[in-house]
Amino acid sequence: MLMVTAVAIAWTRHLFSAVMLASIYGLVSASFFVAMDAVDVAFTEAAVGAGISPLLMLVTLRMVGAKEATSHNHPYAALIIVAVVGVLLLLGEQDLPAFGSADAPAHGHVAPHYLQESAAEIGIPNVVTSVLASYRAFDTLGEVAVIFTAGIGVMALLFSDTPVHLRNLPNTSRSTMEDQVIPRVVGKILIPPIMLFALYVQFHGEYGPGGGFQAGVIFASAVIVYVMLFGLDAAMQVVSVSWLRFLAACGLLLYGAVGVVCLLAGKNFLDYNALLPDHIAAQHLGILVIELGVGVTVACVVMLLFFAFVGRIPHLPDHEARDG
Amino acid sequence: MLIHLPILQVIIPLLGAPLCLMVKGSRFVWGFTLLVSLLASMISVALLWQVEANGTLSYALGGWQAPIGIEYRIDILSAYLLLIVSCMSTIVLLGGYRSIEKEIPVSNQSYFYVAYLLCLAGLLGIVAAGDAFNVFVFLEISSLASYILIGLGKDRRALWASFQYLIVGTIGATFILIGVGYLYIMTGTLNMVDLAQRIPSVSESTTVLVAFAFLIVGVCLKLAMFPLHVWLPNAYAFAPSIVTAFLAASATKVAVYLLFRFSFGVFGIELTESILPLHEVFIGLGLAGVFAASLVAVFQQNIKRLFAYSSVAQIGYMIVGYGLDSVAGSMASLLHLFNHALMKASLFMALAAVVYRLGSVQLKDLAGLASVMPWTAAAIVIGGLSLVGVPLTVGFVSKWYLVLAALEQDLWWVALLLVVGSLLAIVYVWRIVEQMYFAPSTSGDQSDGTREAPIGLLTALWILVIANIYFGIDTRLPVGVAELAAEHIFGGRL
Numbered sequence: 001m002l003m004v005t006a007v008a009i010a011w012t013r014h015l016f017s018a019v020m021l022a023s024i025y026g027l028v029s030a031s032f033f034v035a036m037d038a039v040d041v042a043f044t045e046a047a048v049g050a051g052i053s054p055l056l057m058l059v060t061l062r063m064v065g066a067k068e069a070t071s072h073n074h075p076y077a078a079l080i081i082v083a084v085v086g087v088l089l090l091l092g093e094q095d096l097p098a099f100g101s102a103d104a105p106a107h108g109h110v111a112p113h114y115l116q117e118s119a120a121e122i123g124i125p126n127v128v129t130s131v132l133a134s135y136r137a138f139d140t141l142g143e144v145a146v147i148f149t150a151g152i153g154v155m156a157l158l159f160s161d162t163p164v165h166l167r168n169l170p171n172t173s174r175s176t177m178e179d180q181v182i183p184r185v186v187g188k189i190l191i192p193p194i195m196l197f198a199l200y201v202q203f204h205g206e207y208g209p210g211g212g213f214q215a216g217v218i219f220a221s222a223v224i225v226y227v228m229l230f231g232l233d234a235a236m237q238v239v240s241v242s243w244l245r246f247l248a249a250c251g252l253l254l255y256g257a258v259g260v261v262c263l264l265a266g267k268n269f270l271d272y273n274a275l276l277p278d279h280i281a282a283q284h285l286g287i288l289v290i291e292l293g294v295g296v297t298v299a300c301v302v303m304l305l306f307f308a309f310v311g312r313i314p315h316l317p318d319h320e321a322r323d324g
Numbered sequence: 325m326l327i328h329l330p331i332l333q334v335i336i337p338l339l340g341a342p343l344c345l346m347v348k349g350s351r352f353v354w355g356f357t358l359l360v361s362l363l364a365s366m367i368s369v370a371l372l373w374q375v376e377a378n379g380t381l382s383y384a385l386g387g388w389q390a391p392i393g394i395e396y397r398i399d400i401l402s403a404y405l406l407l408i409v410s411c412m413s414t415i416v417l418l419g420g421y422r423s424i425e426k427e428i429p430v431s432n433q434s435y436f437y438v439a440y441l442l443c444l445a446g447l448l449g450i451v452a453a454g455d456a457f458n459v460f461v462f463l464e465i466s467s468l469a470s471y472i473l474i475g476l477g478k479d480r481r482a483l484w485a486s487f488q489y490l491i492v493g494t495i496g497a498t499f500i501l502i503g504v505g506y507l508y509i510m511t512g513t514l515n516m517v518d519l520a521q522r523i524p525s526v527s528e529s530t531t532v533l534v535a536f537a538f539l540i541v542g543v544c545l546k547l548a549m550f551p552l553h554v555w556l557p558n559a560y561a562f563a564p565s566i567v568t569a570f571l572a573a574s575a576t577k578v579a580v581y582l583l584f585r586f587s588f589g590v591f592g593i594e595l596t597e598s599i600l601p602l603h604e605v606f607i608g609l610g611l612a613g614v615f616a617a618s619l620v621a622v623f624q625q626n627i628k629r630l631f632a633y634s635s636v637a638q639i640g641y642m643i644v645g646y647g648l649d650s651v652a653g654s655m656a657s658l659l660h661l662f663n664h665a666l667m668k669a670s671l672f673m674a675l676a677a678v679v680y681r682l683g684s685v686q687l688k689d690l691a692g693l694a695s696v697m698p699w700t701a702a703a704i705v706i707g708g709l710s711l712v713g714v715p716l717t718v719g720f721v722s723k724w725y726l727v728l729a730a731l732e733q734d735l736w737w738v739a740l741l742l743v744v745g746s747l748l749a750i751v752y753v754w755r756i757v758e759q760m761y762f763a764p765s766t767s768g769d770q771s772d773g774t775r776e777a778p779i780g781l782l783t784a785l786w787i788l789v790i791a792n793i794y795f796g797i798d799t800r801l802p803v804g805v806a807e808l809a810a811e812h813i814f815g816g817r818l
Contacts, residue, residue, distance in 0.1 A: 092506055092534030105526070109512030110391050138385040138394045142449065142461035145338060149442050149465055152345075153472040156435035157483070249342035256339040269331040271387030 216298025251297030397454030419784025550613030
């Protein structure tokens with residue numbers, strides 16, 4: 001199914017269906033990850049691949065229209081390169097250990113340590129979280145920095161051309177759905193549970209699949225639904241761009257600050273054991289705080305992305321976007 | 325605090341970035357960024373000194389010992405690169421205030437500095453990491469930040485150049501990730517030292533070879549090695565002048581470092597040597613790069629673009645050194661890293677001064693520049709001479725060692741071609757000199773307000789120019805360190 005969807009995305013000339021297919025691709029691969037027992041990854045993929053990124057693409061489509069510019073040049077060189085890469089990948093697959101084989105090197109070296117010692121060293125049931133947030137916490141800090149960078153980039157490059165404050169342009173922020181009662185009512189009912197769910201995912205990451213990344217995306221999607229239903233103006237009264245920017249920086253700083261506190265306490269960077277005398281409690285505390293940092297940054301950046309895109313739509317003819 | 329230096333090196337700029345967003349006023353933001361960068365370069369000096377005295381430093385992040393946790397590993401090669409990147413960043417920033425003020429709209433200046441710090445942190449993180457996946461994460465930070473920096477260029481074509489770079493860079497990064505993924509599947513570890521120990525036992529498998537191929541191609545995309553260089557000229561030509569100076573002096577250098585690190589440090593010399601006629605390929609591509617890019621450079625009208633092509637050519641020299649696959653070759657290549665960073669930083673800083681006063685870098689607009697901006701013009705001449713490889717400049721030193729390394733293996737034709745390649749550099753440098761010193765000024769009179777560049781820019785520029793000459797005469801520091809580093813990576817261990 002993944003293959004079929006991918007080919008269909010490349011094949012279709014209609015951008016709207018391409019985006020929808022991309023969303024389906026995200027959903028299918030999320031299910032695929034579930035089937036492979038990688039629930040945390042699946043969760044992220046469902047939230048990002050099937051949710052947020054198609055949404056951003058749809059907003060872009062509103063700006064550029066749904067038809068692909070037809071080009072007549074046939075990029076044979078590109079095709080050849082893709083074929084070579086594909087063959088290489090298949091060659092690489094050849095000597096891989098069989099799927100699920102117990103003596104594959106990936107299962108024999110560091111992984112057993114994570115699986116067996118995590119309970120004693122970190123004391124939380126979700127091993128994925130303990131790898132992400134403690135054993136390899138520095139990678140996660142880097143990822144948060146990547147997201148922060150993306151937010152900075154979008155703000156620098158997209159907000160720059162529209163220094164006029166968005167609020168002064170009533171046309172840009174009117175919702176297309178003001179006359180649609182049912183979505184508005186359903187949306188109003190759904191938004192609070194979505195936000196609650198985000199918080200649950202945020203703080204439950206130690207026990208089940210979840211954590212800051214997913215929670216941030218889910219929280220942001222609640223706000224995005226609100227924007228779609230009630231317009232940018234209304235949303236901006238609650239969350240303004242400068243606040244989001246400030247909070248996005250704070251999230252990253254919070255994460256880093258945990259590391260610095262560990263440094264000041266005489267341990268290595270991000271060694272949570274420095275936080276409290278009891279090391280299990282210390283690990284808990286450390287993970288909780290950094291996940292919060294992750295969640296805040298991710299939520300703010302995703303909202304900023306969405307606001308940046310929506311804010312740039314010069315004029316919204318009613319219903320056009322919905323018709324595709 | 326001394327044992328924490330490896331991590332401080334990276335987190336100071338990394339956490340400085342979000343803090344920078346909260347600083348108000350462009351002068352303060354600049355001051356803050358400069359301070360952070362200055363701290364980073366002081367740390368890098370201290371690190372180099374420590375490594376020279378005590379050997380390789382290892383730092384376990386989160387207190388988890390490698391391979392369970394992530395390790396920072398500073399050996400002499402990393403320390404050398406950290407020094408280059410952070411010092412170049414500081415000097416470029418020092419002179420950059422007025423140029424940035426003029427080229428970047430006020431509303432974007434704080435974003436600019438944030439992105440600059442993130443880029444610096446990313447580059448330093450790549451070099452300091454002893455973990456293959458961590459390298460990828462910081463590569464992403466530095467790449468994203470550099471797309472932003474390039475996109476902030478005044479010209480609208482900057483956005484297109486940035487987009488082009490984004491596509492190519494993302495493909496490169498994905499290739500690197502695929503390579504790292506395959507390695508993890510085959511060995512179960514991400515730590516570089518650990519990888520180096522475990523790869524020999526599985527080196528027969530095609531998977532490892534494919535991983536090697538993906539990693540090398542990915543890195544070569546990043547370092548703009550000759551047929552994969554198409555993104556570089558546009559990106560350099562349209563980026564803000566200061567960004568060009570910074571990226572030219574640091575980003576490609578870090579990619580070259582990765583090439584060395586992965587092929588010698590992770591895969592090991594035996595494996596690297598056993599694959600294909602890889603070294604002949606690299607020498608061939610490197611030489612092709614020198615000639616093709618130099619030829620294109622000769623016909624450029626935009627000087628920034630001209631020097632961008634010359635960068636591709638200079639990268640060719642480093643690739644030849646890498647391809648020679650010997651201590652001497654690697655040493656020449658690493659030495660050229662340092663020297664080329666000096667040359668290109670000074671040339672692009674000089675161009676920043678030209679843009680600041682003239683608003684253009686078209687060759688024809690440079691007519692008579694020497695009479696209105698004598699110091700800047702002189703800096704371009706010295707930078708150019710260094711590029712050509714005239715004795716008493718750094719360019720001569722690195723080419724000298726490169727030619728020696730080629731002769732050591734009786735590759736006299738390589739040595740000859742290297743020298744002929746330098747002749748091409750004379751051609752394009754001469755075109756600029758001719759225009760600046762001998763062409764009559766097009767504007768006719770000198771009263772149109774064009775005068776020497778602001779003092780801050782000139783100071784930074786001349787620090788670089790003097791370094792070009794100083795290290796061309798007193799070669800102890802770069803040659804010594806490059807030699808140690810080359811011997812170190814050929815010692816077989818990280």
